[in-house]
Amino acid sequence: MSYNKPLPELDDVNRPFWEAAHQGRLCLQKCSDCDHVRYPVSHVCPNCLSYDSEWTEVSGKGEVYSYIVFHQKYNAAFEGDLPYNVALIQLDEGPRMISNVTGVANDAVKVGDRVQVTFDRVTDEISIPRFTPAEG
Amino acid sequence: MSDLRDKCAIVGVGKTKQGKMPGVSSLMLSVEAFKRAIDDAGLKKGDIDGLLTMPGTSSPEASLNYLRVGEALGIDPKFTGSMTMGGGTAGALVQMAVMAIEAGHATTVACVFGDAAKTGGSRFNRASGWGDSWGIWGMYGAAANSAIAASRHMALYGTTSRQLGEVAVACRRHASMNPDAVMRDPITIEDHQNSRWIVEPFHLLDCCLISDGGVCIIVTSKERAKDMAKPVVTISGMGQAYTTRNMEREDWWYVPHQKEALGRAFKMAGMAPKDIDVAQLYDNFTMSVLLWLEHAGFCGVGEAGSFVEGGRIQLGGELPVNTAGGNLSESYMEGWLHIVEGVRQMRGECDARQVKGAEVCLVTGRGMTLNCSNAMILRAA
Numbered sequence: 001m002s003y004n005k006p007l008p009e010l011d012d013v014n015r016p017f018w019e020a021a022h023q024g025r026l027c028l029q030k031c032s033d034c035d036h037v038r039y040p041v042s043h044v045c046p047n048c049l050s051y052d053s054e055w056t057e058v059s060g061k062g063e064v065y066s067y068i069v070f071h072q073k074y075n076a077a078f079e080g081d082l083p084y085n086v087a088l089i090q091l092d093e094g095p096r097m098i099s100n101v102t103g104v105a106n107d108a109v110k111v112g113d114r115v116q117v118t119f120d121r122v123t124d125e126i127s128i129p130r131f132t133p134a135e136g
Numbered sequence: 137m138s139d140l141r142d143k144c145a146i147v148g149v150g151k152t153k154q155g156k157m158p159g160v161s162s163l164m165l166s167v168e169a170f171k172r173a174i175d176d177a178g179l180k181k182g183d184i185d186g187l188l189t190m191p192g193t194s195s196p197e198a199s200l201n202y203l204r205v206g207e208a209l210g211i212d213p214k215f216t217g218s219m220t221m222g223g224g225t226a227g228a229l230v231q232m233a234v235m236a237i238e239a240g241h242a243t244t245v246a247c248v249f250g251d252a253a254k255t256g257g258s259r260f261n262r263a264s265g266w267g268d269s270w271g272i273w274g275m276y277g278a279a280a281n282s283a284i285a286a287s288r289h290m291a292l293y294g295t296t297s298r299q300l301g302e303v304a305v306a307c308r309r310h311a312s313m314n315p316d317a318v319m320r321d322p323i324t325i326e327d328h329q330n331s332r333w334i335v336e337p338f339h340l341l342d343c344c345l346i347s348d349g350g351v352c353i354i355v356t357s358k359e360r361a362k363d364m365a366k367p368v369v370t371i372s373g374m375g376q377a378y379t380t381r382n383m384e385r386e387d388w389w390y391v392p393h394q395k396e397a398l399g400r401a402f403k404m405a406g407m408a409p410k411d412i413d414v415a416q417l418y419d420n421f422t423m424s425v426l427l428w429l430e431h432a433g434f435c436g437v438g439e440a441g442s443f444v445e446g447g448r449i450q451l452g453g454e455l456p457v458n459t460a461g462g463n464l465s466e467s468y469m470e471g472w473l474h475i476v477e478g479v480r481q482m483r484g485e486c487d488a489r490q491v492k493g494a495e496v497c498l499v500t501g502r503g504m505t506l507n508c509s510n511a512m513i514l515r516a517a
Contacts, residue, residue, distance in 0.1 A: 005271075005272070005274070006263070006269055006271040006272050007272065008268045008269075008272060013267070014267060014268060017268075038384065039383065039384075040265065040266065040267050040268060040383065041267055041268065042267070046381065046384055065288065065389075066284045066285075066287045066288040066291075066389055067287050068280060068283040068284055068287055068335050068336055068337070069333070069335065069336035070274060070276075070280070070335050071332065071333035071334060071335065071336065072277070072279070072333075072334045072335060074259075074261040074276030074277045075261075075263075075271065075274070075276055078274045078276075081274065083333070083336075084274055086270075086273055086274055086275045086280065088284055088288075088383075088389070095383070095384075096383045096386070097383070098265065098270045098273050098275050098383070099273050100273050100274065110291070111287065111288055111291035111292075112291065128272060128273070130273075
């Protein structure tokens with residue numbers, strides 16, 4: 001069955017993020033001028049406005065910064081997943097990401113839990129970064 | 137900016153019937169609210185030379201709403217425009233009206249909002265996130281953002297769902313005393329706990345309504361206000377603050393800019409939390425009220441959960457909040473009715489729900505995920 005949930009729309013700015021994810025690496029932009037590691041993906045550094053950045057692989061380790069569980073259907077494509085969680089993940093390298101915690105029951109996740117990135121291959125081109133519980 | 141203290145006043149407020157009104161458009165609601173507001177102020181259409189509007193979610197003209205409303209009202213304003221900051225719009229427009237009046241660009245400004253959101257099927261369910269949409273991870277709707285805030289607040293400070301329920305119960309009790317409110321049947325904490333989950337940690341009764349309705353607020357100089365029909369309600373303090381950085385800001389979830397907006401309003405008015413007799417605090421979700429209480433300084437960081445217990449924010453309590461029922465129970469006019477209720481409390485027009493002797497009211501607004509915030513301090517006379 002084809003994947004019917006929203007997918008990223010690739011362009012010149014976000015393509016490296018999603019290509020790396022499809023290869024199992026979490027890569028973020030690091031500003032070439034001020035070293036700020038940023039997310040979400042942007043063509044410009046929100047810290048110093050530099051256009052120059054390099055893609056850098058981060059550890060994919062972090063913690064659950066906040067955590068919610070959807071029971072209401074907002075988008076029909078997710079109806080079969082209800083209830084499902086969405087988490088705000090604090091990466092060890094600084095940025096925060098919206099994602100999901102997988103491989104564990106919704107009620108077993110707590111704010112502050114350590115997590116590790118994992119990549120969910122949903123199409124031939126796209127793997128979505130999600131997080132699983134990790135030790136330390 | 138402190139020289140804007142006490143320079144302008146709200147002289148007219150108008151609101152339409154609220155709830156569900158099939159066949160009614162956003163434009164019709166805007167026009168009706170305008171007519172009621174000028175009647176309230178004892179003004180004629182020709183006295184209005186400034187028109188500021190907020191498009192409804194169901195307004196097809198969107199940000200050109202000021203043109204559509206202006207044409208329907210037959211007005212050629214000296215000063216006009218539309219702004220779209222969700223629940224942060226009403227306060228921002230009233231404050232813009234004050235600035236325009238004091239700068240000499242207009243004398244009397246009508247701020248207008250109408251939305252057939254209920255009838256139009258607006259679900260407030262879009263996914264946030266520029267660039268890669270958060271919908272990729274299933275994060276949709278307005279509730280999710282405030283739920284993120286509530287979940288972390290609970291984890292850090294031990295805030296409970298029952299404490300959130302205190303806000304819902306207070307708003308509903310107040311709505312039960314407001315003949316114009318949409319949801320008037322009193323509820324208990326148990327009702328709140330037993331209502332279905334929307335986005336944990338939010339139950340249904342943590343969430344505001346979706347409503348049809350219109351609201352208009354008329355601002356003029358304090359000098360002119362003295363000659364108008366109703367008791368003068370002075371704008372003593374105002375402040376705004378925003379964050380656009382979202383996840384780039386570590387404390388984004390806590391909407392820390394709200395504290396700046398409140399601080400500016402208190403400073404302009406030369407007042408402190410102890411001076412506030414009644415507060416209309418923007419309540420898209422119950423959690424938002426807790427954050428306002430902390431940011432305003434009515435209690436310390438992390439203490440709002442226990443602050444709202446024991447009826448403290450109910451009529452008869454130390455700080456009555458959302459005395460008309462708020463977005464949660466009166467009607468979801470995205471904060472416009474919070475200003476109307478603030479004005480009516482200052483006029484002493486609120487009958488059973490009147491806070492006796494109230495002379496100072498705090499009104500706050502917040503909108504667009506967690507981005508936009510503003511505060512005003514209204515004073516009787």
